[in-house]
Amino acid sequence: MIRRYVGIDVGGTKIAAGVVDPQGRVLSKAESATLPDRPFADVVRDMADCARRAMEMAECSEAQIGAIGIGIPGIAENGTGAVIFCTNLGWHNVPLRKELSQYINKPIYIDNDATVAGYAESVAGVSRGATSSVFLTLGTGVGGGIVINGKPWTGAHGVASELGHLTIVADGIPCTCGKSGCMERYCSATALIRMGRDAARQYPDSAITKMSEGDPEKITGKLVIDCAKEGDAAALGVFKEYARYLAIGINNIISFLDPEIVVLGGGISHAGSFLLEAVRGRIPDFLMFKAMPYCRIELAVLGNQAGLIGAAMVAKSIIEEGEAYASDQDR
């Protein structure tokens, strides 16, 4: 019997659950609205419901399921199975594993959404086969996922890989986290929008102003990038500045961990080769050792499937580690 794994990706907007095979292929997927304002128990009931539906769609019995993985936009403690902190969902110290176990009696593991998405890319995506990789989600915020020796790295206390909150401009722009000058304030979609709005004010004749009909609220990351692709000088200036900060952030990753590959995901990564070429072109300016080789920089390929694939694969990795340990003890 080939084992299957259930991955559940819980975001502020929706819950997605899927049955995933050992190679990281999605066999089925069921979704539901998160509606994070309702009680925790109701959200978990719908997580279980999505998982059940996905199992039915894949004609997969509970006996076939090796484990369940959950990706959350926050921090969990796998020792107790509790979610410590999950701002988007309003969860603080909630017993997620215990609550979900009432519906499905399988090993359950919980991890950060960027960590599991990065792991997904290293199992079934662009960083497949890499021993070490770093994943950056460039969205509303900047999330990070680290893979070391082929395994997700969450640190000694579970607070690792918060790469969006590395200080790159001490005493810089205040961050939502309470600190100042975090990478997220310069490399997120939010940052690109802020820079785009500044440029629109400064250059009323720019394409950014025209495309947004003079309404700053209509300026999105995509709009700025589209204007830059069209060659608008103001938008190009903004985009180059954005790419420069991203290159500074990636160079910090190189000088710290020196992974085999850095993977860019999240909304901004939809700019594709336009982003990739701009960033790759800027990296050498900030390298510590100009003559030494360094990581490849690539776009994520799993899109919004990464969360549930990664959650399932993290669960697989943890139970297999346990089994390998047990078999070692027997030997």
Added chain:
Amino acid sequence: MIRRYVGIDVGGTKIAAGVVDPQGRVLSKAESATLPDRPFADVVRDMADCARRAMEMAECSEAQIGAIGIGIPGIAENGTGAVIFCTNLGWHNVPLRKELSQYINKPIYIDNDATVAGYAESVAGVSRGATSSVFLTLGTGVGGGIVINGKPWTGAHGVASELGHLTIVADGIPCTCGKSGCMERYCSATALIRMGRDAARQYPDSAITKMSEGDPEKITGKLVIDCAKEGDAAALGVFKEYARYLAIGINNIISFLDPEIVVLGGGISHAGSFLLEAVRGRIPDFLMFKAMPYCRIELAVLGNQAGLIGAAMVAKSIIEEGEAYASDQDR
């Protein structure tokens, strides 16, 4: 027969070689001046000579030596045994292993001096037993050593753990490396001296000015710290600012890797508990998750023995890994 290991620590000023036991205890030590302006081959001959003398002092035969480790202030490639880059010694692409092999026919491994010093602390020093640790040398520059899963981490291309060259102030103070705003420019002894000289100019009545007899050249890191310990307001201001930047740098380490322990070494660490308390007190201001536990922050304990202990222990770790792999293949 209990195996011994030879550790060689090559700096810009001196060569130190020692015989080290498997627990990281130094059994003997021999030193010699580096005189880096002379030919590479002459420096290597003296490295071999120091190693021989140390072996004689410890009454240790060549047969007892498991391997030789070398710590260099630069970057090496263990595949070829070449030193790629070692500014202080003026070495570029020199065949260090091959050259030293003419004198002693043993497995030879080469690694960065901060990496091996950090590993030494994790084998026989303050971070002993920690699965993950980060070591910072606060000297003329800022060096970094990373231990992950009990092993030194040098990255996929050997350029990891250059923590002194993480950008913490984008477009900040120009660095000797060619970049700007590197952590080294704010957290090294050199930075403390610069800040002390600025303060002496600004506050001519300060103890810094008096102790240095009005000569900026006489202002050292120790002088600034001594004045701060005595309660001089200008020196205290400088020291607090220094500790604040160091706290920002350490928080970047926490948000990236979240190690069990961060170890402070190098000249500035001789300020002892005065430094430790100032830094520990500042960390919470920059934490991403205020309520979560995080790494201990401690002073290095091995002092200038760390280099040769670490070099020897890195060599031990690599040959044992090879033997474990070979025995696995036999099984």
